[in-house]
Amino acid sequence: MYGMINVSAYKFTPLCREQLPILKEKLLTQAKRLNIKGTILLSTEGINAFFSGEKDVINSFKTFLCTISEFANLPFKDSLSEEQPFSRMLVRIKKEIISMGVDSVVPHEHTAPYISANDLKHAYESDEPPIILDTRNDYEIQLGKFHNALELDIKSFRDFPKAIQKLPDNLKSKKIVTYCTGGIRCEKAAELMQQAGFQDVHQLEGGILKYFEECGGEHYEGECFVFDKRVGVNSALEETDTKQCFACRMPLTIADQVNFPTCPHCGGNAALGKRARERQAAQNHE
DSSP: OOEEEEEEEEEEEOOOOGGGHHHHHHHHHHHHHHHHHOEEEEEETOOOOOOEEEEHHHHHHHHHHHGGGGGOOOEEEEEESSSOOOSSSEEEEEEOOOOOOTTTTTTTTTOOOOOOOHHHHHHHHHOOOEEEEEEEEEHHTEEEEEOBBOOOOOOOGHHHHHHHHHOOOGGGSEEEEEEEEEEEEHHHHHHHHHHHTEEEEETTTTTTHHHHHHTTTTEEEEEEEEETOOOOOOTTSSBOOEETTTTOEEEOOOOGTTTTOOOOOOOOOOSHHHHHHHHHHHTOOO
């Protein structure tokens, strides 16, 4: 029985710097009143939110968020779990709601065109499928990815700008579809690629999670890594039995857990530092 609704949402919209502390307190107060837990990041470029709770309070918090004019029509993506995947409620003010470190990329002013989940599914089944580019970190891809997706072998999203400089020049004329977990990284990644001379770049609207919701697991191999206690969700958006090694951050599938808590990737104790791992999960939303 799934008792928790887990929500992710983001919106690139300009916010006044002076407004952020007031907004932070407003969101934190309401979330605590409703006993909602998660992480919300605010910056002058918008909001990036991950939160979880029971159905009634989640609906109330969604309604509350949308009463804030800047967050009207905030798109939500839901998944289910048996237990609360977050330990506490955090609202943080950051320089970026997703850190890439490139000032020329301003998604609320310009971003690459979207491709829907269904359109990507049909593209896979066409005679000339596009190049599918995974913008996520290497340890996320370890758990699952789209079929034949191009990997960049990056440890952090801040590595993305340098990674695309190493791509072959002949890709600049090809149709490319970027994807990530929920779509936020691609808002910046696809735009940066356009600035770098890639001529036909699209981004998967809503990311893997939206694709699972609309198309299931067709053309996707494995699970989707998520930055909370669940670690992985399947194509039905259900929590799996995957764990994460605290030492090296690699996901551990059931097959990897034969000698648990020893990690097969690094040889370390994957079960150490539960509280530190939860703090790291919150930081990874940045």
